[in-house]
Amino acid sequence: MNARIIKCLFLMWYLLFANTTFAYTRADTLRGSDGSGRKWWDVRHYDLSVKFDTATRSISGINKISFLVSEAPIDGLQLDLQDSMILDKVELDGKPINIIKDGNVWWVLYPFHDWKKGMNENIVAYFHGKPRVAKNPPWDGGFIWTKDDNNKLWLSVACQGIGASIWWPCKDAQWDEPEDGADVQYSVPAGMVCVSNGRLIKKENEKNNYTNWHWQVKNPINNYDITFYIGDYVRWSDTLMGEKGRLDLNFYALKDHEDKAREQFKEVKPMLHCFEYWMGAYPFYEDGYKLVEAPYLGMEHQGAVAYGNSFKMGYMGLDLSGTGVGLRFDYIIVHESGHEWFGNNITAKDIADNWVHEGITMYSETLYAECKLGKEDAYKYCRGEWKTIKNDRPVIGDYGVNNEGSEDEYAKGAAVMHMIRMITNDDEKFRGMLRGLNKTFYHQTVTTKQIEQYIDTYTGKNFDPLFNQYLRTTQIPELEYYIKDEKLYYRFTNIVDGFTLPLEVATDKETEKIDPTAEWQNISWEGGYDVSFSEDFLYTIKS
Numbered sequence: 001m002n003a004r005i006i007k008c009l010f011l012m013w014y015l016l017f018a019n020t021t022f023a024y025t026r027a028d029t030l031r032g033s034d035g036s037g038r039k040w041w042d043v044r045h046y047d048l049s050v051k052f053d054t055a056t057r058s059i060s061g062i063n064k065i066s067f068l069v070s071e072a073p074i075d076g077l078q079l080d081l082q083d084s085m086i087l088d089k090v091e092l093d094g095k096p097i098n099i100i101k102d103g104n105v106w107w108v109l110y111p112f113h114d115w116k117k118g119m120n121e122n123i124v125a126y127f128h129g130k131p132r133v134a135k136n137p138p139w140d141g142g143f144i145w146t147k148d149d150n151n152k153l154w155l156s157v158a159c160q161g162i163g164a165s166i167w168w169p170c171k172d173a174q175w176d177e178p179e180d181g182a183d184v185q186y187s188v189p190a191g192m193v194c195v196s197n198g199r200l201i202k203k204e205n206e207k208n209n210y211t212n213w214h215w216q217v218k219n220p221i222n223n224y225d226i227t228f229y230i231g232d233y234v235r236w237s238d239t240l241m242g243e244k245g246r247l248d249l250n251f252y253a254l255k256d257h258e259d260k261a262r263e264q265f266k267e268v269k270p271m272l273h274c275f276e277y278w279m280g281a282y283p284f285y286e287d288g289y290k291l292v293e294a295p296y297l298g299m300e301h302q303g304a305v306a307y308g309n310s311f312k313m314g315y316m317g318l319d320l321s322g323t324g325v326g327l328r329f330d331y332i333i334v335h336e337s338g339h340e341w342f343g344n345n346i347t348a349k350d351i352a353d354n355w356v357h358e359g360i361t362m363y364s365e366t367l368y369a370e371c372k373l374g375k376e377d378a379y380k381y382c383r384g385e386w387k388t389i390k391n392d393r394p395v396i397g398d399y400g401v402n403n404e405g406s407e408d409e410y411a412k413g414a415a416v417m418h419m420i421r422m423i424t425n426d427d428e429k430f431r432g433m434l435r436g437l438n439k440t441f442y443h444q445t446v447t448t449k450q451i452e453q454y455i456d457t458y459t460g461k462n463f464d465p466l467f468n469q470y471l472r473t474t475q476i477p478e479l480e481y482y483i484k485d486e487k488l489y490y491r492f493t494n495i496v497d498g499f500t501l502p503l504e505v506a507t508d509k510e511t512e513k514i515d516p517t518a519e520w521q522n523i524s525w526e527g528g529y530d531v532s533f534s535e536d537f538l539y540t541i542k543s
Contacts, residue, residue: 024401027103030078031163031172032350032402037078037107042070043171044120045180050168051187051210052230054153057145060128063169066180069119073112077123078105080165080172085129087169092123104165131167134158137296138306142166144295148232148254153192155230158299158306161351161404164223175349175445177220185214186228193233195252197226197304198287217303218286220443222347225302229292234258240269240289243281247272248288257293260311265291267333274371275341275364280435283345283442291333298332300339300361307332321384325369325377338364346441351404352397353448355471359395359413366418379536382418385411386538391474396448406474415538416470422536423466423502424459433458465498470538477501477539479516481531488525492516492539503534 029035043065050061081087082104089096090108098109108123115121134142138158143166148154157167165172183201186194190209198217206212217226231254238249249268253261268291276282282289287303294306297316309316309332319326341364343357362385370378388411395412397405406412421430436458437451452467469475473496481490492499500515507527514523533541 024398024403027105028401028403030103030105031080033400034173034175035078036074037076037105038171038173038176040069040071040073040112041077041121041171042068043176043178044068045178046170046182046184046226048168048182048226049185049187050228052155052189054145054155054189056130057133057143058128058130059167061126061168063125063127064122065125065170066120066122066178069112069115069117069121071117073115075109075112077108077110077112078171079108079125079169080104080163081106081125081127081169082132082163082166084132085127085165085167085169088126088128090123090125092121097123106169125169127169131157132162134296138299146295149256150232152232153189153230154232154254154295155228156294156296156306157227158294158296160224160299164226170223172223174222174224174347174351177222177347177443177445179220181217181219182221182226183214183216184226184228185212186230187212188230192230193235193252195229195233195290195292195304197221197302219284219302221302222344225300225344227299227301227304227306229294229304229306231295233293236262238269240272242272242285243276244285247282247285250288250290252290252292254293257311261293264311264330265333267330268337270372271334271337271368274368275338277371278367278431278434279341279364280438283340283438289337289340291337298336300336300343300357302340302344305333305336305340307336309333319384320388321381322387323377323380323384325373325381325384328373328377329365329368331365334365334368335361338362338368341438345438345443347445349445349447350399351402352399353446354397354404355395355409355413355416356446356448356451358409359411360417362410362414363417366414379418382414383535386415389415389476389538391476394473395471412470412538416466419466419501419537420455420459420463422534423461423463429459465496465500468496469499479503479533479539479541481505481541481543483525483529483531486524486526487522488512488514488531489520489522490514490516491520492518493542501534501537501539503537505531505533507531 045066047064087106100107132142141159141162144156146154163172187210188194190211194213196215198215201216202214233252234255240247251265284303290304294308297308299306314327315331338361342360348356366378366382369381389408393406395405395409397403475494477492478494500517510527
């Protein structure tokens with residue numbers, strides 16, 4: 001039976017079971033769902049080796065994928081590698097086995113049904129090609145091939161969203177991290193420094209004027225976090241005595257930028273102390289913390305945070321909050337490092353739930369501002385960021401089709417966390433909640449529902465209407481009120497069932513607490529008509 005017939009028969013069989021969605025393509029479903037070619041195997045470890053040909057902007061490599069047979073297998077294993085790359089062969093026990101290309105997926109065909117649940121196996125994938133070049137990293141990601149100010153090569157990759165499969169074959173799904181970490185080896189032109197996640201195990205010279213850099217990650221890691229930085233770097237190190245003892249800190253900057261970087265990177269130690277206070281111990285002591293100058297704005301690469309903020313305060317010298325507070329710290333250092341807790345330690349299974357990464361991490365900026373500048377400025381900064389909210393789409397995207405929700409996942413997600421803090425009205429309890437999340441879901445992938453249930457249980461409050469309002473609709477509550485006959489009448493419109501907020505209404509004469517719902521309510525009011533309402537909740541006012 002020739003390869004074309006095998007492919008046709010296999011795809012006909014697959015489509016019988018494919019979870020297709022009308023609004024999305026089959027390719028979206030393959031990428032975004034735990035389909036039949038994925039669900040039976042659980043990645044345990046990646047051993048990735050890549051060689052860079054800088055002259056042709058191409059790479060070649062080998063990835064040994066170790067995995068657990070987690071349930072009864074089928075005879076097809078889905079391996080993700082996108083169109084710009086070529087899968088040369090896949091070996092099992094040193095022998096090549098059948099592979100079929102299907103868009104951005106390669107099906108590995110073998111009588112896997114003979115395997116038993118609980119077996120530990122591995123395959124070896126050989127690949128080469130010219131990886132997609134980033135158009136606007138990190139948002140429109142890919143490889144970055146550039147040069148520094150001295151005309152020396154400077155390379156990196158940023159692939160969140162578009163996926164690690166733009167450059168290496170893997171199970172390109174957030175919910176399946178290699179529990180036993182990863183070994184990554186990069187063969188680069190001699191004279192260049194190569195930085196990656198984890199710790200440097202070995203550096204050795206190779207033939208043909210190349211150097212091999214072997215880095216090892218001991219903790220679970222997101223596929224899109226596995227990265228490299230190749231350039232004319234200088235390194236310095238420090239230590240932080242943290243909650244779990246000594247944390248190794250390493251910093252990398254281009255040689256000509258060392259002085260500026262040493263000054264700017266002083267933000268790191270107080271920031272890490274602050275984050276440990278609020279969110280618990282840094283989640284990756286075994287792998288250490290690195291901050292690396294990158295040829296793009298920034299990215300939360302686990303244990304090797306990308307920094308490209310031009311050594312400016314704020315966001316490239318701008319204050320996203322419009323309050324002035326944002327110019328008193330380096331946004332990229334703080335935000336991308338905050339992801340070590342939410343995004344890297346706690347990872348959303350489906351990118352539809354990526355507000356867990358971006359929203360809670362954006363609130364970590366407020367926490368750091370509070371540590372550094374005090375609560376008043378921190379709250380002002382938090383409220384200022386809400387002006388970027390568009391309400392174009394729900395924060396939570398569609399599940400199973402590789403669909404991320406609205407960019408409001410940042411500011412609206414942060415607003416959700418701030419409102420939970422206001423409603424809880426107990427900073428120690430709120431801090432315990434953040435620390436408890438990082439302990440309970442340590443090195444795990446989660447769903448929004450799991451986060452919601454934890455918060456409800458920990459606080460003893462029902463935040464379901466609040467989550468539904470801000471994460472699953474584009475509706476912003478509108479407070480209507482009027483004053484008549486020494487009574488204040490009020491209600492919310494544009495809300496989901498059961499929604500309310502504990503607001504304060506005040507004049508210079510009196511202050512009262514109200515809990516508006518969809519129904520008109522009233523309280524006695526002798527304070528006059530010049531009223532103000534609580535600022536620390538996301539709603540609009542119509543009088």
